[in-house]
Amino acid sequence: MPRLTDHSAIDGKFAAPEEHAEVLVIGAGPAGTAAAIEAAKLGASVVLIDENPVDPQLMGLDTPLLFGGRMSGAVQRRGRLIESLVAANPTLEQAAELGVDVRMGLTAWGLYVGGPALRALPAPMVGLADDDRSWMCGFDRLILATGARDVALAFPGWDQPGVVGAGGLHALLQRYDAFTGRRIVVMGSGDLGVQTALTAQTRGLEVAAVVEALDRSPAAPERLAALSAAGIALLTGHTPRLAETGRDGVERLRLTNDQGGEVAIECDTVCLAVGLAPAIELLNAAGGRIVPDGGRGGHAPALDGWATSLSGVFAAGDCAGLAASEAEAAEQGRQAARQALGGAIEGGPRRGPDAWAYQQAWHAALTRDVDASLIVCQCEAVTRGDLLEVRAPRYLGEPTVAAKTRDLGSLIADGPPNQDQVKRLTRAGMGPCQGRRCREQVALTLAQAAGISPADVPLALHRAPVRPLPLKVMADWQETQAMTDGWEIWFAIPGQWAVYDDIGTEREFVTPFGGEG
Amino acid sequence: MAANGAANGASVIVIGGGVTGLSAAWWLAGSGVDVLVLDKGVVGWEASGRNGGGASHYHSPLFHEEQRLWPQMDALLGYPTEYQRERVIFALTESDLAAYQGMAAEGRKLGYSVSDIDPRQVRELVPMASEANLGGVHLHYGGHANPQRTVQAYAWALQDLGGRIAQHTPVSDIVEEGGRVVAVETHSGRIGCDALVIAAGPQTGMLLAKVGLRLPLGFGRAEMIVTEPAPLMKIGGVDGNGLYGRQTLRGNFAFGGGPHEWIELAFDGPTARPSSPLTRNLARRVAELMPGAAHLRLIRSWAGVIENTPDGRPVLDRLDNPANLVVATMSSVGFGLSPASGHAVRDLVMDGRCSFADLGKLRLNRFENIRDDWLEERGWLPPD
Numbered sequence: 070m071p072r073l074t075d076h077s078a079i080d081g082k083f084a085a086p087e088e089h090a091e092v093l094v095i096g097a098g099p100a101g102t103a104a105a106i107e108a109a110k111l112g113a114s115v116v117l118i119d120e121n122p123v124d125p126q127l128m129g130l131d132t133p134l135l136f137g138g139r140m141s142g143a144v145q146r147r148g149r150l151i152e153s154l155v156a157a158n159p160t161l162e163q164a165a166e167l168g169v170d171v172r173m174g175l176t177a178w179g180l181y182v183g184g185p186a187l188r189a190l191p192a193p194m195v196g197l198a199d200d201d202r203s204w205m206c207g208f209d210r211l212i213l214a215t216g217a218r219d220v221a222l223a224f225p226g227w228d229q230p231g232v233v234g235a236g237g238l239h240a241l242l243q244r245y246d247a248f249t250g251r252r253i254v255v256m257g258s259g260d261l262g263v264q265t266a267l268t269a270q271t272r273g274l275e276v277a278a279v280v281e282a283l284d285r286s287p288a289a290p291e292r293l294a295a296l297s298a299a300g301i302a303l304l305t306g307h308t309p310r311l312a313e314t315g316r317d318g319v320e321r322l323r324l325t326n327d328q329g330g331e332v333a334i335e336c337d338t339v340c341l342a343v344g345l346a347p348a349i350e351l352l353n354a355a356g357g358r359i360v361p362d363g364g365r366g367g368h369a370p371a372l373d374g375w376a377t378s379l380s381g382v383f384a385a386g387d388c389a390g391l392a393a394s395e396a397e398a399a400e401q402g403r404q405a406a407r408q409a410l411g412g413a414i415e416g417g418p419r420r421g422p423d424a425w426a427y428q429q430a431w432h433a434a435l436t437r438d439v440d441a442s443l444i445v446c447q448c449e450a451v452t453r454g455d456l457l458e459v460r461a462p463r464y465l466g467e468p469t470v471a472a473k474t475r476d477l478g479s480l481i482a483d484g485p486p487n488q489d490q491v492k493r494l495t496r497a498g499m500g501p502c503q504g505r506r507c508r509e510q511v512a513l514t515l516a517q518a519a520g521i522s523p524a525d526v527p528l529a530l531h532r533a534p535v536r537p538l539p540l541k542v543m544a545d546w547q548e549t550q551a552m553t554d555g556w557e558i559w560f561a562i563p564g565q566w567a568v569y570d571d572i573g574t575e576r577e578f579v580t581p582f583g584g585e586g
Numbered sequence: 587m588a589a590n591g592a593a594n595g596a597s598v599i600v601i602g603g604g605v606t607g608l609s610a611a612w613w614l615a616g617s618g619v620d621v622l623v624l625d626k627g628v629v630g631w632e633a634s635g636r637n638g639g640g641a642s643h644y645h646s647p648l649f650h651e652e653q654r655l656w657p658q659m660d661a662l663l664g665y666p667t668e669y670q671r672e673r674v675i676f677a678l679t680e681s682d683l684a685a686y687q688g689m690a691a692e693g694r695k696l697g698y699s700v701s702d703i704d705p706r707q708v709r710e711l712v713p714m715a716s717e718a719n720l721g722g723v724h725l726h727y728g729g730h731a732n733p734q735r736t737v738q739a740y741a742w743a744l745q746d747l748g749g750r751i752a753q754h755t756p757v758s759d760i761v762e763e764g765g766r767v768v769a770v771e772t773h774s775g776r777i778g779c780d781a782l783v784i785a786a787g788p789q790t791g792m793l794l795a796k797v798g799l800r801l802p803l804g805f806g807r808a809e810m811i812v813t814e815p816a817p818l819m820k821i822g823g824v825d826g827n828g829l830y831g832r833q834t835l836r837g838n839f840a841f842g843g844g845p846h847e848w849i850e851l852a853f854d855g856p857t858a859r860p861s862s863p864l865t866r867n868l869a870r871r872v873a874e875l876m877p878g879a880a881h882l883r884l885i886r887s888w889a890g891v892i893e894n895t896p897d898g899r900p901v902l903d904r905l906d907n908p909a910n911l912v913v914a915t916m917s918s919v920g921f922g923l924s925p926a927s928g929h930a931v932r933d934l935v936m937d938g939r940c941s942f943a944d945l946g947k948l949r950l951n952r953f954e955n956i957r958d959d960w961l962e963e964r965g966w967l968p969p970d
Contacts, residue, residue, distance in 0.1 A: 073965035471664035493734035537883035544870035565898030
């Protein structure tokens with residue numbers, strides 16, 4: 070008997086991907102470029118895509134990095150930026166010479182791999198987009214080399230122009246050559262903070278100070294010696310209290326020290342360099358397994374070698390767990406490519422110091438005695454007080470008497486803290502930046518309130534599209550005829566919308582709306 | 587709350603902290619009943635907290651009660667649900683227009699006010715609507731609420747009335763003695779009860795099987811998308827072009843519709859609810875319906891798993907045997923009707939019959955003779 074199919078079910082309605090890559094590499098940083106080159110050398114046909122140069126409007130939303138409004142007009146000239154990006158990564162040219170199809174300025178916004186609850190997918194595929202349209206690209210092997218995101222921590226004034234992340238600063242300085250700041254203060258003196266300060270100075274910026282909330286820097290002695298040799302001041306035991314701003318954003322950073330002393334440092338940029346987080350958005354949204362691993366920077370892919378839990382999908386570089394250097398990231402990329410193409414597994418990601426411990430210490434310092442009005446989620450204007458009170462957004466009016474009895478403590482008493490639950494109630498993380506600026510600090514706040522490790526706060530799930538793209542770009546304007554013909558508003562079960570009194574009468578299956586029998 | 591006090595049992599146990607179970611427990615607690623909700627995860631976590639939020643179900647016997655209760659829910663619960671009255675449904679095709687007008691006629695027959703609106707009136711109410719729209723209907727009833735906020739409001743409200751909720755407490759078995767349910771088994775032990783409500787969404791049938799009863803269900807995955815906020819329109823409840831959805835009070839558009847995927851489901855529930863490239867087809871239809879919104883950024887998509895009975899209608903039934911067992915599945919249309927379905931379940935538990943509506947056509951025994959291969963017969967099988 071031929072199998073019957075519900076005409077409004079998804080079966081057969083998806084088109085095959087518009088294009089196909091034998092090996093698709095996402096991210097043309099050190100790991101991704103090395104992976105693409107290695108795969109090409111092994112004889113594979115390779116497509117390497119990178120989202121840079123990013124749409125300036127997205128940069129304004131601090132997407133994908135915390136740019137803090139410190140990008141120059143150069144980011145508008147995207148044709149010229151591609152030259153600058155290629156110049157910043159000479160191996161890209163090598164990749165192209167080896168036949169790698171290098172495409173800049175493309176966004177990978179979704180990863181779809183079939184599974185028990187998604188069998189209708191004709192093939193594993195990635196959603197891509199340029200400025201005008203989106204399409205699907207199938208792959209045999211996918212190597213994610215999506216890098217790391219900035220971990221932002223709030224302090225008064227952090228929502229003003231001039232507060233950037235280490236990743237955002239690095240991109241603007243090294244890749245875009247489009248940074249407008251001149252005198253910066255770096256928050257955080259771990260390897261990330263020290264490297265950020267040294268790079269900034271090399272690029273001609275004035276580094277007013279590296280600030281450390283802890284009593285001592287966690288960086289290795291030789292790194293601190295390099296900082297000292299460069300003449301950059303390290304202020305340990307100092308906590309930023311306010312970024313004072315003027316017309317153009319940050320003008321100075323006010324700090325207090327452990328003895329109650331106050332310091333003010335003139336600067337036009339404050340760079341948050343307390344941490345980076347592996348950019349796991351695509352893998353997480355696709356249902357790939359993510360594990361809490363502070364030694365790899367936070368939530369990181371579960372890996373077997375460089376293979377993720379999704380068949381045919383590999384990860385390398387910072388997105389696999391914060392590489393120590395560009396050289397190490399490149400080596401990971403090569404290994405991932407070899408494993409993807411059937412080679413032997415070599416090693417796996419490194420583990421560094423527990424990123425969460427350091428971020429927790431900074432978060433504790435920044436939130437000590439801080440005013441409850443401190444904005445934590447910039448998109449939705451959710452304050453620290455709102456989070457602690459689990460307060461509904463202000464457009465719903467003053468909290469009711471009952472609502473005032475509810476707070477983060479009562480929510481946690483009812484079950485372990487859950488960031489997605491808090492997100493839905495307070496809206497923290499639900500805005501157009503997709504939680505990029507507040508995700509880690511909301512998790513840290515929940516951990517703080519519950520007295521647990523951030524590792525035990527379930528990851529707030531990423532959802533596709535992992536970049537906020539316009540409807541008209543996301544839209545499938547060339548969908549299959551089967552999709553158009555079989556589109557129903559709901560399940561289209563005959564008689565489902567029959568008015569109750571009509572059930573059992575001749576009118577039962579003559580309904581005006583969806584699914585007449 | 588975890589399992590604290592759960593060990594002492596409860597007069598009524600509700601399995602399932604979805605919107606139907608929570609509402610039922612809230613109604614029971616409001617009647618002074620010692621009620622305990624057991625959920626395998628977090629309250630309102632699955633389709634109950636992620637859906638279109640619509641509250642305009644003229645077809646249901648619970649319709650009048652749905653319409654009576656929603657305007658009062660914020661006050662009754664003590665927490666905001668974001669309920670907004672009214673709905674606009676407008677057409678881009680003649681066949682859609684006829685369907686919407688037919689639906690409006692059903693609403694009128696039931697005594698509710700509906701206006702036919704022309705294309706210009708559509709654009710007054712929905713400024714982003716297509717200039718090519720053919721007009722539609724304006725329901726002066728129904729409306730929409732925020733599912734996430736509403737499920738938490740039920741949960742908190744029932745606690746405020748003395749009810750209890752144990753999250754992360756899946757029920758593994760149901761214990762019967764002498765034709766009655768006497769307890770349920772959980773990882774924290776056996777919990778005694780005088781009556782049991784199973785309102786466990788997709789797991790409802792699997793739980794009923796523990797007492798030898800059959801509730802045939804198919805499981806579908808459905809998807810929605812959300813945009814960044816836009817200026818608030820006069821009426822946020824907007825449907826058309828094969829979509830259902832709403833503009834939230836924050837301004838985001840949330841829309842769903844289109845093909846579902848039939849899936850297999852284990853007792854411990856869907857471990858993943860992946861959205862699919864259908865996101866793009868939804869984006870297209872929103873942009874077609876409201877070209878003025880086409881520039882808005884799409885910021886999320888999500889999928890939920892919903893159960894459907896063979897006729898797509900609820901089972902709301904106090905069984906004959908075990909006589910203290912009430913079954914409640916809303917068959918994929920549960921959120922909007924929840925104020926009324928909870929009331930109905932409360933009545934069934936306490937009085938054996940619903941005080942405000944005839945539920946005789948929603949009994950479980952209507953599926954007694956359904957064939958074992960009913961899913962194949964309907965084509966409700968997962969893709970090959």
